[in-house]
Amino acid sequence: MHIVLHQPEIPQNTGNIGRTCVATGTSLHLIEPLGFRLNEKEIKRAGMDYWEKLDVTRYIDYEDFKEKHPGAKIWYATTKAKRSYTDVSFGMDDYIMFGKESAGIPEEILVDNEESCIRIPMGHDIRSLNLSNSVAIVLYEALRQNEFKGLETEGELHRLHWKE
Template identity: 75%
Template sequence: MLNIVLHEPEIPANTGNIGRTCCATGTRLHLIEPLGFVLTDKTVKRAGMDYWDKLEVFRYDDWDDFKAKNPDAKVYMATTKAKKTHTQVNYEPDCYIMFGKESAGIPEEILVDNEENCVRIPMGHDIRSLNLSNSVAVILYEALRQNDFLGLETEGNLHRLNWKE
């Protein structure tokens, strides 16, 4: 099972959207404090719709608490400062993919200690970053693709109608 880690997220709607994406993909969500909102905030619930109760969520006091409780975790870190793209690594089925807060990203001191696991989403020169929930979806679905979508439904079923009537 894949894991998404949000380091000090600030915008409740982003976290709600990410929670919904995690539910849709069978992914665990890890939240590192401090949060810029209360998890019971109606905007988190609204963005996560009625899926929030199906979400496996873990909370941590800080980065050190996360590391202590997940000592063997392979953590990939999404940052615009990475040298390699998110498609240039092989995501293990139980890896963690971490994203920083909307206003500042993952702290520099954490990135420096983990530079070999830093990845970026390619984008234009004049754009600072993508929306956090969009970034999570882009990288998470690449990790899922690499792992044959880990038991997710991969085929739909069209209902054929006679449109000529």
């Protein structure tokens, strides 16, 4: 899977998303301009020691991203979409794009790709969810649809034997 952040603004969100990507074996794609420098301590703090393990690629702009991924299936997460993220079928090589925290994905991109726009249902009085939460919600649905391929799906309890 691939997560694409279009001009993210808040380093802590990007750090959290990077950590989620490492935990799920997902690639992260960052479309500039970024609202921060990648060496900022907020990114490292949110991403913890996982940041060095992250498969991350940067792009000058949206056109640069599109040129480097011709024919890629891209889902555009937006509050302006007509259908829910649960109503589509995600493939393991799909890209899921999220926009910047203050404005989302630019309207012209959404209009050109309306059939690939998806949303997370929420109440009428809420403008949007936190970016890192939105990424986690949609990414885990995409991974669930693909049977969490490559991920550990079972844990193991270590039972302690207490003396009576």
